[in-house]
Amino acid sequence: MAGSGKSDMSAVISTVAAVDVTPVSAPRGEPAYAPAATLEPLWVRALLILIAFAFLMLFLFVPLIAVFYEGLRKGWDVYISAIVEPDAWSAIKLTLLTALIAVPLNLVFGVAAAWTIAKFEFRGKNVLLTLIDLPFSVSPVISGLIYVLLFGLQGYFGPWLRAHDIKILFAVPGIVLATVFVTFPFVARELIPLMQSQGSEEEEAALVLGASGWRTFWHVTLPNIKWGLLYGVILCNARAMGEFGAVSVVSGHIRGETNTIPLQVEILYNEFNIVGAFAVASLLASLALVTLAIKSFIEWRLHHQLTVHQAVYELNHQPH
Amino acid sequence: MTVSLAIPSKAPQRVLPGFRLSLGFTLFYLTLIVLIPLSAIFLKTFTLTWAGFVDAVTSPRVMASYRLTFGASLLAALVNVVFGGIVAWVLVRYKFPGKRIIDALVDLPFALPTAVAGIALTTLYSANGWIGRYLEPLGIKVAFTPLGVLVALTFIGLPFVVRTVQPVLEDTERELEEAAASLGASRLQTFARVIFPTVFPALLTGFALAFARATGEYGSVVFIAGNMPMVSEITPLFIVTKLEQYDYAGATAIAVVMLVVSFLLLLTINLLQAWSRQRGRVGKV
Numbered sequence: 049m050a051g052s053g054k055s056d057m058s059a060v061i062s063t064v065a066a067v068d069v070t071p072v073s074a075p076r077g078e079p080a081y082a083p084a085a086t087l088e089p090l091w092v093r094a095l096l097i098l099i100a101f102a103f104l105m106l107f108l109f110v111p112l113i114a115v116f117y118e119g120l121r122k123g124w125d126v127y128i129s130a131i132v133e134p135d136a137w138s139a140i141k142l143t144l145l146t147a148l149i150a151v152p153l154n155l156v157f158g159v160a161a162a163w164t165i166a167k168f169e170f171r172g173k174n175v176l177l178t179l180i181d182l183p184f185s186v187s188p189v190i191s192g193l194i195y196v197l198l199f200g201l202q203g204y205f206g207p208w209l210r211a212h213d214i215k216i217l218f219a220v221p222g223i224v225l226a227t228v229f230v231t232f233p234f235v236a237r238e239l240i241p242l243m244q245s246q247g248s249e250e251e252e253a254a255l256v257l258g259a260s261g262w263r264t265f266w267h268v269t270l271p272n273i274k275w276g277l278l279y280g281v282i283l284c285n286a287r288a289m290g291e292f293g294a295v296s297v298v299s300g301h302i303r304g305e306t307n308t309i310p311l312q313v314e315i316l317y318n319e320f321n322i323v324g325a326f327a328v329a330s331l332l333a334s335l336a337l338v339t340l341a342i343k344s345f346i347e348w349r350l351h352h353q354l355t356v357h358q359a360v361y362e363l364n365h366q367p368h
Numbered sequence: 369m370t371v372s373l374a375i376p377s378k379a380p381q382r383v384l385p386g387f388r389l390s391l392g393f394t395l396f397y398l399t400l401i402v403l404i405p406l407s408a409i410f411l412k413t414f415t416l417t418w419a420g421f422v423d424a425v426t427s428p429r430v431m432a433s434y435r436l437t438f439g440a441s442l443l444a445a446l447v448n449v450v451f452g453g454i455v456a457w458v459l460v461r462y463k464f465p466g467k468r469i470i471d472a473l474v475d476l477p478f479a480l481p482t483a484v485a486g487i488a489l490t491t492l493y494s495a496n497g498w499i500g501r502y503l504e505p506l507g508i509k510v511a512f513t514p515l516g517v518l519v520a521l522t523f524i525g526l527p528f529v530v531r532t533v534q535p536v537l538e539d540t541e542r543e544l545e546e547a548a549a550s551l552g553a554s555r556l557q558t559f560a561r562v563i564f565p566t567v568f569p570a571l572l573t574g575f576a577l578a579f580a581r582a583t584g585e586y587g588s589v590v591f592i593a594g595n596m597p598m599v600s601e602i603t604p605l606f607i608v609t610k611l612e613q614y615d616y617a618g619a620t621a622i623a624v625v626m627l628v629v630s631f632l633l634l635l636t637i638n639l640l641q642a643w644s645r646q647r648g649r650v651g652k653v
Binding site for chain 1: 383384385386387389390391393394395397398401402403405406408409411412451454455457458459462464468470471472473474475476477478479480481482483484485487488489491492498499519522523526542545546549555558580583584585586587591604605607608611614616619620623626627630631633634638
């Protein structure tokens with residue numbers, strides 16, 4: 049209850065709020081007790097679990113296992129050689145490069161946007177929030193299309209780019225741009241609610257004590273949001289490395305030059321090199337599994353952190 | 369600064385530094401990366417005459433693709449409401465081995481690149497695949513048919529319903545169910561009258577999110593659909609086809625239709641979420 053300086057009111061409020069806050073801090077999932085009156089008969093429970101299991105099996109687990117199974121079907125030697133094959137290798141390098149540019153850009157944006165939205169009140173905030181979410185609601189194909197309209201030969205900047213011998217479309221810059229667009233909201237989306245729930249009492253305290261703005265950011269804000277930041281970054285990275293639709297439209301599919309891993313998977317699959325396609329795809333599936341593992345870990349940390357902050361926040365900001 | 373701290377007023381207070389810098393950068397980057405590129409679509413549409421636009425967005429082939437895209441998205445979202453609802457219920461209410469791993473894996477469709485999902489599902493559901501070989505004797509063909517589109521879109525939308533319903537279920541008060549039971553309600557009545565109304569807005573939001581995601585989906589569908597014009601060709605693929613024929617104006621016109629639909633969906637989702645928050649608050653008081 050670090051920042052509660054509202055004396056008389058908050059004493060009253062805290063007793064009210066304490067009741068409200070408890071369910072948030074209770075362990076996730078199982079209730080502490082489950083009286084028989086609110087529990088279904090055993091056969092209903094068993095049936096529901098079975099249905100859920102069958103559904104997830106059919107749509108999640110089996111496809112996941114199939115990726116690794118098909119990739120390793122002809123043994124490790126074939127698997128490894130499919131991955132170090134020059135075209136696949138250059139696709140891996142291009143994918144890493146793309147993510148290495150797109151993720152930091154959107155990270156900086158995410159922090160700036162979250163700082164603006166969470167720490168200040170201004171007109172048009174909701175419009176800004178909606179605009180930040182826009183790339184999520186646009187089909188990947190359309191995300192690619194806009195760069196064709198801008199930089200293609202018949203595009204708005206096409207003739208100028210051609211005159212100056214700059215290649216954006218069907219080249220690496222186009223792939224990076226499309227990826228930046230598609231992964232634009234990820235970091236901002238995770239940080240905004242987190243920073244809003246944390247309020248700005250701690251920053252205000254640091255400033256009063258004489259810290260500069262940057263110092264406050266580095267030593268107060270950043271430690272508070274680090275797990276949320278990491279969460280946004282790994283989701284952003286997973287999408288940046290795995291994006292297919294948008295990149296497919298702008299890439300031009302030049303082997304060994306403008307193919308990212310997902311595009312390489314498509315090419316191999318369409319050439320009926322099934323083992324090769326799944327071997328390369330298994331890299332992305334492994335990335336997805338690692339992402340989910342880190343995500344679960346952070347959720348556990350974040351849930352703890354958020355619970356504490358939410359309790360403090362709700363104590364201080366109860367509507368009157 | 370000390371003055372504004374001493375009075376914790378409700379008036380907008382800008383105690384923290386960096387408002388101009390962060391807002392300026394946010395707007396600059398947003399304009400550069402999102403707004404200018406997106407406006408290219410609308411600018412391009414204006415190069416078409418009205419008749420040309422209508423022709424482009426209502427040709428028989430594109431109409432068939434709308435029917436498939438929106439129809440399959442609707443069905444897939446419905447499938448996810450039913451089964452995603454059950455998954456969320458099971459994950460919140462019951463104990464069973466492997467629960468935490470299953471809970472984590474529900475997000476797989478978010479994390480797994482769509483192309484990987486596409487080739488995996490195609491291989492599984494084709495005539496000699498692990499799942500397809502059992503459906504084939506029953507006369508059910510999934511891969512390279514509209515049914516394949518449904519399978520891919522169900523996969524893609526799976527986490528949405530689960531993840532919107534789960535927190536709402538976690539927050540429901542068991543006391544209400546106990547009260548219902550002690551007043552003589554059967555478990556089924558309690559579910560229909562007490563639990564379902566609480567979860568309904570979340571189910572609806574999850575449905576809308578899954579539907580919105582499915583309408584734009586490309587990567588996982590193109591492998592499994594077979595992509596036959598008039599039969600199993602989705603709208604995003606038709607846009608790509610138009611682009612490959614260098615018909616930029618035609619592609620853009622269809623893209624505008626898709627964009628307008630997704631904006632309307634976004635609006636609906638926001639309204640639904642506001643409604644469900646309100647319901648949540650009323651329920652708590």
